[in-house]
Amino acid sequence: MTTKAITPKDISELRARTGAGMMDCKKALEESGGDMDLAAEYLRKKGIAKAEKRAGRDATQGLIFLNGAVDGDFGTMLELDCETDFVARTEGFQTLGLGLLAFAATVPAGIHAIGADGPLLATSFEGKPLGERIKEVAGVIGEAISVKRLAHFRPQGGVVGSYLHHNRQVGVLVEVDGVTGDAALALAKEVALHIASADPIGVSAADIPTEVMDRERRIAEEQVAQEGKPEAIRAKIVEGKLRKFAQERSLLEQPFVKDESKTVADLLRAVPGANVVRFARFRIGDA
Numbered sequence: 001m002t003t004k005a006i007t008p009k010d011i012s013e014l015r016a017r018t019g020a021g022m023m024d025c026k027k028a029l030e031e032s033g034g035d036m037d038l039a040a041e042y043l044r045k046k047g048i049a050k051a052e053k054r055a056g057r058d059a060t061q062g063l064i065f066l067n068g069a070v071d072g073d074f075g076t077m078l079e080l081d082c083e084t085d086f087v088a089r090t091e092g093f094q095t096l097g098l099g100l101l102a103f104a105a106t107v108p109a110g111i112h113a114i115g116a117d118g119p120l121l122a123t124s125f126e127g128k129p130l131g132e133r134i135k136e137v138a139g140v141i142g143e144a145i146s147v148k149r150l151a152h153f154r155p156q157g158g159v160v161g162s163y164l165h166h167n168r169q170v171g172v173l174v175e176v177d178g179v180t181g182d183a184a185l186a187l188a189k190e191v192a193l194h195i196a197s198a199d200p201i202g203v204s205a206a207d208i209p210t211e212v213m214d215r216e217r218r219i220a221e222e223q224v225a226q227e228g229k230p231e232a233i234r235a236k237i238v239e240g241k242l243r244k245f246a247q248e249r250s251l252l253e254q255p256f257v258k259d260e261s262k263t264v265a266d267l268l269r270a271v272p273g274a275n276v277v278r279f280a281r282f283r284i285g286d287a
Contacts, residue, residue: 004033004034005034006026006029006030006034010029010034010036011025011026011029013036014028014029014036014039014040014043016090016091017036017040017090017091017092018040018043018090018091018092018140018141019086019087019090019092019093019140019141019142019143020043020140020141020142021142024043024142025039025043028040028042028043040140043139043140060081060083060284060285061081061082061083061084061085061087061088061284062079062080062081062082062088062148062284063080063088063093063097063168063169063284064077064078064079064080064164064165064168064169064170064171064282064283064284065077065078065080065097065098065100065101065168065171066078066101066162066164066171066173067101067104067105068160068161068162068173069160071159071185072158072159072160072161072180072184072185072188073154073155073159073160074105074152074153074154074155074160075151075152075153075154075160075161075162075173075175076101076104076105076150076151076152076153076173077104077150077151077162077171077172077173077280077282078097078100078101078104078147078148078149078150078151078282079147079148079149079150079171079282079284080093080096080097080100080145080146080147080148081145081146081147081148081284082141082143082144082145082146083143083144084143087141087142087143090141092137092140092141093137093141093145096134096137096145099125099126100125100147100150103123103125103130104150104151104152105152107120107123107150107152108152109152109153109154110151110152111149111150111151111278111280112149112150112151112152113148113149114130114146114147114148114149114150115146115147115148115149116146120150121134130147134146134147148282149282151173151280151282153173153175153278153280155175155176155177155277156177157177157178157180158175158176158177158178158179158180158184158277159175159176159179159180159184159185159188160173160174160175160176160188161173161174161176161185161187161188161189161190161191161192162174162189162192163189163192163193163195163196165196169283169284169285170196170281170282170283170284171196171281171282171283172192172193172195172196172279172280172281172282173192173279173280174188174191174192174195174276174278174279174280175188175276175277175278175279176188176191176268176274176275176276176277177274177275177277178273178274178275179271179272179273179274183271184271184274187267187268187270187271187274190256190258190267191251191264191267191268191276191279192279193257193258194251194254194256194257194258194264195251195279195281196281197257198251198254198257199249199281200249200250200251200254200279200281201249201250202249202250202251203250203251203252203276203277203278203279204250204251204252204253205246205247205250205253207250208246208249208250213242213245213246216241216242216245217238217242220237220238220241220242221234221238223241224237224238224241251264251276251279252264252265252268252276253265264276
């Protein structure tokens, strides 16, 4: 069907637009008479079947997409994964991520795991089930794509602070209640920056999942046994190790990254009534 000569520039343009392979782009342009829009549509149609074949491949690259309201009324964030950094920078991948940010604002507030079988995959997105739409884009781009997780915070009587690292590999949302206004928003942003750097597991020790503490207990017990500590004091040493771990990974007990002479709890006390409700920290590559 070719009606015009296909140039390397045409192929490069289509590849940048869709993320598809060079030979796939050349074939699509030939089949569509050199029409860029028709070629993109051709790749989309052919890509659906390809996406199924790629679904089992690892998507370990990607970007964090984040939208935080200027006044702190809400925040949305998602992790969109792919196989290569090249694809993460393509127009198709970026457009999908921005569309998903708008979608994230429509789901119930909270942190949602999606991956390959999350319930949100059946939710309508751009006129189709989310899972089907992602497969379409994956087919056009030519790599496995996965929305690993998303967060949507919309507090009542509080604010949402956010932080997105310059390389978009780490993003944070934190919900602070009990306060509103500029001082509250500034506080929430400082806490978000701290979370990005210090990587806490829970707001307090009580929020650290039981399975995490059980794992740490097993590690501590093995360490104490290998060190040859007397049986009579092993339990006490293990409990001390667990308390230290909980302190180091609890947001409120961590030294504030900008001033380690005070804790995050101290930072919150400087704004009367402020309380961290929850946070989400997404990093590309985390399990």
